[in-house]
Amino acid sequence: MILSIVTDIEGTTTPVSFVHRVLFPYARARLEAFIATTPPSPALAGIAEPKLETLLGWMDRDEKITALKTIQGEIWARGYADGDLKAELYPDVTPALRRWARAGVRLFVYSSGSVAAQKLLFSHTPDGDLTPLFQAYFDTTIGPKRDATSYAAIARALGGTACETLFLSDVEAELDAAAASGLSTCQLLRAQDGTLPSSHHQTATDFNEVALKFGLPRA
Numbered sequence: 001m002i003l004s005i006v007t008d009i010e011g012t013t014t015p016v017s018f019v020h021r022v023l024f025p026y027a028r029a030r031l032e033a034f035i036a037t038t039p040p041s042p043a044l045a046g047i048a049e050p051k052l053e054t055l056l057g058w059m060d061r062d063e064k065i066t067a068l069k070t071i072q073g074e075i076w077a078r079g080y081a082d083g084d085l086k087a088e089l090y091p092d093v094t095p096a097l098r099r100w101a102r103a104g105v106r107l108f109v110y111s112s113g114s115v116a117a118q119k120l121l122f123s124h125t126p127d128g129d130l131t132p133l134f135q136a137y138f139d140t141t142i143g144p145k146r147d148a149t150s151y152a153a154i155a156r157a158l159g160g161t162a163c164e165t166l167f168l169s170d171v172e173a174e175l176d177a178a179a180a181s182g183l184s185t186c187q188l189l190r191a192q193d194g195t196l197p198s199s200h201h202q203t204a205t206d207f208n209e210v211a212l213k214f215g216l217p218r219a
């Protein structure tokens with residue numbers, strides 16, 4: 001029985017194209033100005049030390065580095081506040097999340113993007129602010145997404161039995177790490193993203209199929 005769900009974002013709730021077509025270019029175009037004009041703050045203490053060229057290299061390689069993700073999150077915060085950015089979600093996501101939350105399933109997010117960036121995305125969707133649906137958010141400060149110890153730490157934070165927590169992601173290596181820590185897993189195969197199916201994890205084309213396969217509330 002699934003009591004908790006931890007969901008990835010990119011390729012799971014949100015098209016990969018939104019991240020690479022909208023969010024990354026938006027941050028890249030504003031990175032130099034951000035570094036030059038942003039005064040020190042507790043949120044960025046010690047973060048802005050890498051040189052611009054280093055940050056751009058990390059961004060081009062989509063490195064999952066906390067310093068980069070924190071700066072990107074700050075830039076996106078301004079974009080959402082100014083109305084330049086609006087999150088994209090797959091159409092099945094919001095109805096499913098709302099059904100699951102109403103049924104008492106605990107919902108969480110684990111993404112390589114900073115917690116601040118996660119909250120920004122889910123608070124600026126076409127369906128309104130979805131952040132009240134989630135009980136907590138996790139990012140790379142708890143550990144890398146392909147490391148089993150990260151999922152063990154999340155499982156401890158959630159309490160209960162690990163197998164009662166379902167991790168949703170499109171990335172097989174992340175699912176492998178979650179399964180190694182005892183979590184239940186399901187790979188999202190979004191047609192738009194062209195995800196290659198895993199041979200050793202449950203798969204689903206959308207959240208409705210996730211609900212069907214794991215006995216969760218569905219439309």
